[in-house]
Amino acid sequence: MSLAKDLNLPIKHAKTVLPSTCVEVHGIMIDTKSMIAKLPQNKVQALRSLLNMYRKQKKVTLRELQSLLGHLNFACRVIKPGRCFLRRLYDKTMGINSKHHYIKLNNDCRADIQLWHEFIHDYNGCTLLTGDRFxxxxxxxxxxxxxxxxxxxxxxxxxxxxxxxxxxxxxxxxxxxxxxxxxxxxxxxxxxxxxxxxxxxxxxxxxxx
Known part of the structure; x- marks a missing residue:
């Protein structure tokens, strides 16, 4: 910090973290002592609310579906297997430009949303870091x-x-x-x-x- 001050380098103190085994990286908490990646609880709560709202709906607007996909895609930074349950939802957005256009959710799409809902309901936000040891x-x-x-x-x-x-x-x-x-x-x-x-x-x- 003192070196940066001597060199007249700007420091954003809100994003400055001293050496620690637990830091936030792009919105994800990484704990190298416990070897876990943690999804912030506010993100988990937002997902629970959205999934509970959309799991029984038969139609949603493009804007609503894109918002849900944005939250789910962020969650996939920690929940790696989740991506295979997004493909059919993404397919529904293809070729549609109007944000207010209503998209019909078929049984497969609702099944994917329901699966996400059941998983997130009991998910504590933590995932073990396994690296490439597979x-x-x-x-x-x-x-x-x-x-x-x-x-x-x-x-x-x-x-x-x-x-x-x-x-x-x-x-x-x-x-x-x-x-x-x-x-x-x-x-x-x-x-x-x-x-x-x-x-x-x-x-x-x-x-x-």
């Missing part, structure tokens, strides 16, 4: 895919499995159905996958964007 599915030779109307498939090394979804989950969101073969593969191949999963978490992508 092992890829290519390293494990594990690949999965799901189709809501057909079923799922699993390929692990030189083995393969396929099947239909149980009746009690067939109507769930495709993003949830994508998790079923992954969980089944981990259970089925537990002994073979254990050496990989004991070292670090696994990153298994799905094809649903």
């Amino acid at each position: 092992i890829s599915n290519q390293t494990m030779n594990l690949f999965t895919d799901s189709a809501g109307s057909k079923g799922f498939g699993i390929v692990y090394s030189n083995e393969w499995t396929f099947g239909c979804f149980p009746l009690q989950i067939q109507q769930l969101h495709i993003n949830i159905l994508e998790l079923y073969p992954i969980a089944l593969a981990v259970v089925k191949e537990a002994l073979q996958l254990a050496p990989h999963l004991n070292k670090c978490p696994a990153a298994i992508p799905n094809t649903n964007k």
